Amino acid sequence: MKATSSPQDFKEKDLKIDGLVLFAFVSVEDQDIFDTSVIAKQGANVIEDAIELIEGFPDKIEEHNKEIREFNEKLEKRRKLAKDNPKIPTPTESLKSEKKLIMDRKFYTVDSILVYPWAHLSRFLSQEKESMEVCPKIASILSDRGYKADFSPFGWYKSFSLNCLGHEVAEMYRDVKLSILADEVRANSVFKILTEDGKVLHLYDPKKDTKNKDIVPDRYKGKEWKSFQELIADEVLGSGATQKKEPPHIKMMQSMELADFDDASDAGNLRWYTKGVLMKNLVKDYLENVMIENGAIYADTPVMYTVKNKKLTAQTARFPAKTYWVHSGNNRYLLRFANDFLLFNMFSQMQIREESLPLGVYEWETYSFRREQKGELSGLRRLRAFVMPDLHTLCKDLPQSVKEFKKEFEMVQRILKDLGINSHIVFRATEQFWEENNDWIIKSIKEWGQPAIFELWPERYYYFILKFEWPVIDSQGKSATLSTIQIDVESSQDYIEQFGEKRQKYNIIYTSKDGSTGHPIILHTSPSGAFCRIIWALLESNEKYKDEIVTGFKTWLSPVQVRVIPITDKDKRYAEKIMIKLNDVKIRADYDDRDEKIGKKIRSAEVEWIPYTIIVGSKERQNNTISVRKRLIGEKLVDNKTNEQIQDIKLADLKKIINKELKGFPRKELPIPFRYYSKKISFR
RNA sequence: GCUUCUGUGGCUUAGCGGUAUAGCGAUUGAUUCGUAAUCAAUAGGUCGAGGGUUCAAGUCCCUCCAGAAGCUCCA
The missing domain is CATH 3.50.80 (D-tyrosyl-trna(Tyr) Deacylase; Chain: A;)
Incomplete structure (x- = not known):
């Protein structure tokens, strides 16, 4: 039939x-x-x-009824106790009722x-x-x-x-979403350490080791390796058993007025306040400049796509539960959870010449959406709507992709350093790729100078054969990845064979001068990780090292770079002028015009992590000079000294110092209402 | 999604059956000050929402909403 x-x-x-x-x-x-x-x-x-x-079902009902009976017995006991003893309050809970089977058990x-x-x-x-x-x-x-x-x-x-x-x-309704998974491959992967001097150490093998064993090698047992130990625990064993508290970055993002929850939206969709948006735009401009320097071009693809296109389904079916759906007329669309799909679709429709390769295409994903499980959302670490800068590089063949990979490795290190983020490296590869390529990987790690964790898969399950990740450890020892680079050998193909099935891919083609064609290897690169995670990493590492290192953002990223403080009312006009002059040359300065004592104003500037504080009194006003407190952001905290004093210099000298520090970084102006402390807009 | 916890003026919080406690911030007044918090007064609350128990509910019970932790998850 x-x-x-x-x-x-x-x-x-x-x-x-x-x-x-x-x-x-x-x-x-x-x-x-x-x-x-x-x-x-x-x-x-x-x-x-x-x-x-x-x-x-009958057993469940039975169990339920047992619970109710126990509850009622306890309640009755307490009632009796309360009757005999006036000090004990009478419980007022109403009796829970038992559930009944509708028909005989045998049905x-x-x-x-x-x-x-x-x-x-x-x-x-x-x-x-x-x-x-x-x-x-x-x-x-x-x-x-x-x-x-x-x-x-x-x-x-x-x-x-x-x-x-x-x-x-x-009546039971289940929405079964197509989901292509192969759990066995990941379950059989082994973990190793690549040491800073290029040696391979055994770390964890699921067939031989148990999860509660102490797997940290002796050379990394010391206190100075705490962060690396936390990484091992989190990456290999899953997070530790200790009960963690609310991550501190949540209170910080709120009190600093960077970002906040929005109860009128879906969970994990945050609102961003002025200072947060300012930082976002700075990062956006900065990354764009780096990408241009690196030879990339731009694209911007739509945020939603159809499920009727089988090229896309091959990839979307991997994450069926994580999709937001949008209805439009008689159709429905997926909100993108990455830009790959429509970008690759675009690639497949492009005329690509071999001599254009390697070709980087950069997209600042305005928003991507992943409907993460509710219990998985956490502050800025994991959201349902996030902004993810994404670079895809088409390469002629594997050797070219390796060459590009090394270049991008350097690029990622530079970006993280410019942002002020310390991270580890974890990489994952198929056993075969590791065998054939470990020489250059070892060299890269040696040059970097820190140990890395790596995971080897017996077979390729994902579209890539190598993936580098840059995880950051937060103040409670949890890790989350920022940058990533992957070598994708699959997406550009016409079809691939997987688990005995022939699956359609994007069919991306380049043409050589002799008329022959080929499918490029594609590097997937997230140069900085999602924007929210950058802020997460910055806030968490400030909290983590607040007793050792002076807290703050890099000057180019600080929403307010300079605060001007007058000592008395007589100095107010002079102070205001200085603030205006700084803003004129695109240095973000504000002016504390409150009628408060100097100590309090300085404290405010310190608490807000402002890199430069200018103090002017009668002395400076008469000499036409300024006195500066430079906050030693990122430097070792010695004797609680957070700043360095520069007395009696010309404003032009400070401009020089700041301009030197900002060289090569984007500049954004501070919105006008934020320039006067007393007129500042409060979002909460 | 499951389990546990949390939700009190703009913010941080005390109270855990008898109609609200303090600090910060705000406002007003005094103070004009030299490198991390000047003093005083005033205003500001249907205690996340809805329902229930009780003479009486931030306080106990139920449902929902929001947030966090753990589990599952994280191309």
Whole structure:
């Protein structure tokens, strides 16, 4: 028997099934037909879960009732106690009521299953022929697993009625999203350390080692390696068992008025205040400059894409649960969770000459969306909407991609240094790639001078054969990745074979002078990591090292770079003029015009991590000079000394100092209401 | 998504059955000050939302919302 969309083809009069039948209504949507075997298997799994639920239902009720009885007994005891002892308050909880089975226990079983195609479950039914394959496939998978399963060759319209057991198990809706996964590959990966002098140390092998074993090699046991030990714990073993508190960067981002939660949006979608936006725009400009220097070009692709394009589905199906859907007319679209899809689609439509390679294409992803699990969201570390600068570099072949990789490795190190972020390196590769390429990787790590963790996979599961990550450890020992570089050998292909299936890819082609063509290797690079994570890393590392290092942002990133403080009212006009002159040359300066004592104003400037504080009194006013407190941001904290005093210099001298420090970095102006302390806008 | 915890003036917080405690900030007044917090007064609260128990509910119970931690997860 074959499935059909024409009921008249079905010759039999009726479909006879005895006993207690589980009806599984199935709708097939466009993205599902990308691989009907995979979706059928997932459908069958859901049906098996449902059977388990039904058969376990009486036991669940029993358990529930037991809980209620225990609760009521306790309550009764406390009531009696309260009666005898006036000091004990009477509990007022009302009795919880027991749940009851609707029918006899013996009815909660499944004798057979009918898989039934039913259009009414979805507004986005697939019209493709392959969609008819899904129900027979589900039935056959279930049969193979030992169930008595059948499928209806077509769905009746609305004219049937069903009598059900009881509502608790009678209707269960599950949205099964196509999900291509191969967990075995990752489960079998081994971890090693590549030491700063180029030696390989064993770290963890899931087949030999247990997770509670102390796996840190002796040479990294010392206190100076604390951060590296935390990285090992977090990357290899999963986070430590210790109960962690709320990460401090959350209070910091709020009190510094950088970013905040917004209860009128979906969780993980933050609002950004002026100072946060200022920092974001500075990072944006900075990265753009670095990308241009590095030879990249720009693109900007749409934020939503269709699921009807099979080139895209091959990749989107990896993360089915993480998608935001947008409805538009009779269509629906995925909000992008990376820009790769539409960028690669663009690449596949481009004329690419071999001599243009390597070609970097940079996109500042205005926003990407991943519907992360609710419990996974945490301050700025993981959000559902984030801005992710992304560079893709098309390379002729593997040797060229390795050459580019090394260049980008240097670029990432420079970016992190310019931002003021200290990070580790973790890399992951297939065993084969490591065997063939470890010489240059070892050389790079040696030059960097710190130990790195690496993970080797027996086979390639992801689209890349090598991935470098730059994780940062926060004040509580949790790690999160900022920059990444990957070598993608898969996306540009026409088709790939994977787990016995032929899967469509983007078919990106370059043409050589002799007319021959090739598929480029693509480097995926996130030069800095998501913007929110940059702020996360900066706030957390300031908190982490606040007793050792003077806190603050690099001057080019500081929302306010200079604060001008007058000592008395007589100095106010002079102070204001200095503030105006600095802003005239695009140095972000504000002016503390409050009627407060000097000590308090200085304290405010210190608490706000302002790099330069100018103090002017009668002496400076008469000499036409300024006195400067330079905050020693990033330097070792000795005897609680956070600043260096520069007395009685000309304003021009300070401009020189600051301009030198800002050389090569972008400049943005401080919004006017922020230039006067008393007029500053408060967001909270 | 599951489990646990948290939610009190703009901010930080005390109170945990008898209609709100303090500090910061704000406002007003005094003070004109030389390198990390000047003094005083005033205003500001349907205690996250809704429902319930009680003579009485920030306080106990239920539901929801938001945030955090742990688990699962993180191309």
